[in-house]
Amino acid sequence: MSFAWFVALRYMRDARGQTALILAAVAVGVSVIVFLSALIGGLQTSLIAKTLGSQPHVTLRVPREAPRPLVEPGPDLAVARDVTERAQRLRSIDQWPSVMRTAEGVAGVIAASPSITGAGFAVRGEATSPVVVRGVDPERFLAIIDVRARLIAGRYELDGGGVVIGSKLAAELGVTVGDKLRLSSSEGRDDVVTVRGLFTLGNEGVDGTWVLTGLRHAQALYGLPGGVTTVELKVADVFAAERVAAEVRARTGLRADSWMAINRELLEGLSAQSSSKLMIQFFVIVAVALGIASVLIVSVVQKSREIGILRAVGTPAWRISLVFLLQGGVLGVLGSFAGSAFGALLSRLFEDATRDVTGAVRFPVTLDLELFALATAIATGVGLLAAVIPARRAARMDPATAIRNG
Amino acid sequence: MAEPPPPVLVVAGAVKEYGAAVKTRALAGVDLTIGPGELTALIGPSGSGKSTLLNLIGLLDRPTAGTIVLGGHDTSTLDERGLTALRARMLGFVFQFHHLLPAFTALENVLLPSWGDRGRPTADARAAAEAMLRAVGLADRLHYKATDLSGGQQQRVAIARALAHRPPLVLADEPTGNLDTASSAEVFALMRRFNRELGTTFIVVTHDPRIADQCDRIVELVDGRVVSDRPVPPAPG
Ligand SMILES: Nc1ncnc2c1ncn2[C@@H]1O[C@H](COP(=O)(O)OP(=O)(O)O)[C@@H](O)[C@H]1O
Ligand SMILES: [Mg+2]
Numbered sequence: 001m002s003f004a005w006f007v008a009l010r011y012m013r014d015a016r017g018q019t020a021l022i023l024a025a026v027a028v029g030v031s032v033i034v035f036l037s038a039l040i041g042g043l044q045t046s047l048i049a050k051t052l053g054s055q056p057h058v059t060l061r062v063p064r065e066a067p068r069p070l071v072e073p074g075p076d077l078a079v080a081r082d083v084t085e086r087a088q089r090l091r092s093i094d095q096w097p098s099v100m101r102t103a104e105g106v107a108g109v110i111a112a113s114p115s116i117t118g119a120g121f122a123v124r125g126e127a128t129s130p131v132v133v134r135g136v137d138p139e140r141f142l143a144i145i146d147v148r149a150r151l152i153a154g155r156y157e158l159d160g161g162g163v164v165i166g167s168k169l170a171a172e173l174g175v176t177v178g179d180k181l182r183l184s185s186s187e188g189r190d191d192v193v194t195v196r197g198l199f200t201l202g203n204e205g206v207d208g209t210w211v212l213t214g215l216r217h218a219q220a221l222y223g224l225p226g227g228v229t230t231v232e233l234k235v236a237d238v239f240a241a242e243r244v245a246a247e248v249r250a251r252t253g254l255r256a257d258s259w260m261a262i263n264r265e266l267l268e269g270l271s272a273q274s275s276s277k278l279m280i281q282f283f284v285i286v287a288v289a290l291g292i293a294s295v296l297i298v299s300v301v302q303k304s305r306e307i308g309i310l311r312a313v314g315t316p317a318w319r320i321s322l323v324f325l326l327q328g329g330v331l332g333v334l335g336s337f338a339g340s341a342f343g344a345l346l347s348r349l350f351e352d353a354t355r356d357v358t359g360a361v362r363f364p365v366t367l368d369l370e371l372f373a374l375a376t377a378i379a380t381g382v383g384l385l386a387a388v389i390p391a392r393r394a395a396r397m398d399p400a401t402a403i404r405n406g
Numbered sequence: 407m408a409e410p411p412p413p414v415l416v417v418a419g420a421v422k423e424y425g426a427a428v429k430t431r432a433l434a435g436v437d438l439t440i441g442p443g444e445l446t447a448l449i450g451p452s453g454s455g456k457s458t459l460l461n462l463i464g465l466l467d468r469p470t471a472g473t474i475v476l477g478g479h480d481t482s483t484l485d486e487r488g489l490t491a492l493r494a495r496m497l498g499f500v501f502q503f504h505h506l507l508p509a510f511t512a513l514e515n516v517l518l519p520s521w522g523d524r525g526r527p528t529a530d531a532r533a534a535a536e537a538m539l540r541a542v543g544l545a546d547r548l549h550y551k552a553t554d555l556s557g558g559q560q561q562r563v564a565i566a567r568a569l570a571h572r573p574p575l576v577l578a579d580e581p582t583g584n585l586d587t588a589s590s591a592e593v594f595a596l597m598r599r600f601n602r603e604l605g606t607t608f609i610v611v612t613h614d615p616r617i618a619d620q621c622d623r624i625v626e627l628v629d630g631r632v633v634s635d636r637p638v639p640p641a642p643g
Contacts, residue, residue, distance in 0.1 A: 003521045014509035309505045312466055313567070314494020315522030316487060400466040403501055404457075 003315070004322035011299065012327055022295045023335050026383070029288035030339025030375050031346060033281045037375075038347040038365040040277045044270050046364050048238065051263055054201035056113075056144045056232035057241045060103065060254045062091045090118055090187070092227025099252050100231055106251065108244045111143035111234040116218040118229065122165075122211060123182040124173040131169065132209045133185060135218020144232045147199050147212065153177050154197030158214040164197040166207035183211065185221040193217075285378065289386040292331050296324055296390035300397075307394055308402020321391035325384055328391075332383025336376040343375075412478065414575050414607045415440040415463060420472035422458050422630075432458040434630040435472070442574065445601045445608045447618035447638075450627035456611045457579055459627065463609065464497055464577050465489045477574060494523035498568030498606075500578035500597075506552035506560055506567075512539060513548040516567045523571075531571070538566040542596055558589030565596050569606065578610045582617065594620065 012019045093099055100112045116135035121128055134141075138158045142148055148156040152167055154177035163183070165175075175181055175195050184190035193213065200207055219225050231254075235244050241258035249256040260267055300307070307320055347365040354363045415438070422433040432455045440446060448456050461467040462474055465481055474481045477496050484492065498519075506515045516535040521527045539548055542562040544555075552560060561581060568576050578597065582590035594610075594617050601608050610621065618624050619638060626634040 001526075003525050003527075006521070010509050305505065306507050309499075309501075309507065310518065310522055311490070312464065312493065312499055313519040313522060314490055314497075315518075316490050319522060319525065400461045403466075403505060 008326035025291045026335025027338035030336045031343035034343025042365040054203040054206040057235045058233040058245045060231040113140035114228040120185045135215045157196040162196040163193045164212045167198045167200045168208035292386035307397045308399040311399040317395040321395040324391040328383040328387025332379040336379030340372045416475040420469045423470045446623045447621040448611045454627040455630040498573040498576040500581045502580035502583045535570045538570040
């Protein structure tokens with residue numbers, strides 16, 4: 001074994017009590033880091049998954065029609081005006097098949113689905129509910145939102161006058177699979193359809209308003225034969241959605257809204273959460289570093305005589321430094337192993353303790369190898385860094401002073 | 407006529423001052439030449455500069471003026487690394503307070519100089535360390551913690567440590583200062599023996615006239631100057 005390793009390990013073993021205490025401190029610090037990351041990572045992942053469970057990553061539509069002023073202001077004419085948005089008509093995307101092909105050609109896009117999205121009413125006997133009619137290509141739409149996986153009754157069938165509706169809407173109208181209802185569009189057309197399936201996507205608004213039907217049926221309801229009002233995209237990396245949207249916008253001239261833009265507040269909240277998590281972790285790391293550094297500095301002072309002897313008998317200063325650097329590194333590595341295990345345990349216990357009455361996990365935690373690797377790397381780095389000052393001090397120890405009588 | 411062998415150590419005009427504002431002159435110009443195989447006693451009253459001189463010779467400190475030539479190397483031209491390397495190869499140390507490392511066994515303590523110098527213990531170094539501990543009568547104490555040994559045993563380990571890597575020059579600063587008469591005699595006898603058997607050169611600081619009288623030569627310091635330097639007449643009988 002090399003000299004530095006041998007001496008470092010011997011010193012740590014010899015000061016067992018001290019070593020155990022500082023290891024415990026490092027482990028507690030690392031477990032806080034792991035637990036916070038696991039908890040907040042888990043919460044954010046499930047929040048985003050929930051959000052994206054009922055939303056396309058990017059939606060393309062025709063740009064809003066700008067209000068047209070009746071009088072233009074000129075050099076000698078000031079116009080006081082009160083702008084009112086024009087009521088937006090449903091308009092089809094020009095050449096939408098080619099738009100789809102263009103969008104599919106953008107890097108990061110993995111699926112595209114055409115649809116008609118319009119307002120309307122669903123009527124069943126005395127009950128009337130405002131609805132959002134979504135006319136889709138059944139197979140393509142599944143790539144955007146996996147409705148089939150979220151069916152709670154019936155089947156995912158949108159052909160021949162069949163519709164699949166949100167479970168909350170069904171409850172409001174008092175319908176179930178096999179029942180008929182009357183659908184009237186904002187264009188004043190209506191039709192009788194049969195409920196073939198019910199879904200719950202976990203979003204109140206969607207579950208209470210969506211009526212999924214075939215694309216052709218919706219084209220008829222909204223008087224847009226052969227047209228579509230939106231093209232919806234799925235991207236490989238959900239956090240690249242905004243970048244992809246910008247690219248598609250530039251290539252097609254259409255309005256392209258990413259889920260990130262629509263959920264800006266959610267993302268800002270998550271990012272604030274992440275920042276505070278990082279801040280807590282940063283201070284924990286600082287505390288761990290100070291702990292390691294102070295233990296090692298005390299050790300250097302206690303051992304100044306021994307260091308002097310080692311120097312006197314011909315040990316180079318850098319090798320003495322290494323003895324203390326290694327101790328810092330070992331404390332970091334061992335502490336992070338213990339801390340990772342403890343943090344994982346804590347996370348699981350927390351997940352279990354916070355289950356709801358049905359036993360479902362309310363606060364899922366994400367424990368992955370990457371997190372442990374990161375915690376270990378950070379703790380090791382911090383251990384080494386914390387040992388720099390003690391190590392330099394040890395290297396500067398003057399052997400003549402250290403061995404002087406006493 | 408045969409050339410006399412080159413000296414192990416030449417100290418020329420060594421001056422050492424301590425302090426910046428108020429200067430203490432610990433050595434006021436010392437000249438000393440030590441030939442190979444000599445066992446020299448360095449004596450003098452407390453505060454006369456014996457330890458200071460030994461620290462300069464041991465390359466633990468640099469002189470304010472003057473030069474130290476060790477085994478033909480002019481040490482004033484060496485940097486810290488060079489001094490450390492020269493210490494590791496040329497010198498052995500025995501201190502008054504034995505200064506073993508308490509967390510290590512007797513054998514590990516003896517191995518430390520070559521280990522610290524080279525980074526790894528070699529089989530040769532290990533064999534030499536064990537042989538040395540046997541030679542000082544501690545064959546059955548190899549794996550005892552330093553703190554579990556008596557004072558005399560610790561000082562014998564220290565002698566083994568100073569000699570295991572076979573340095574040409576061993577410096578001992580009051581090696582028996584802390585021992586009872588019997589242990590003192592034993593420890594000095596070991597140095598005397600290794601001086602004869604291995605030809606190692608020794609400089610021993612001592613207050614004990616009985617020990618000084620068993621050396622080959624006595625150098626006396628007073629107020630940082632050599633006031634006498636004489637050979638010891640061979641013991642009668
Ligand atoms: N590090 C130091 N700083 C200041 N003065 C010192 C130092 N070391 C030794 N001295 C002084 O130098 C003189 C010689 O000391 P020393 O060499 O230890 O004497 P000895 O070993 O002969 O008793 C003494 O006056 C002592 O106080
Ligand atoms: Mg002294």
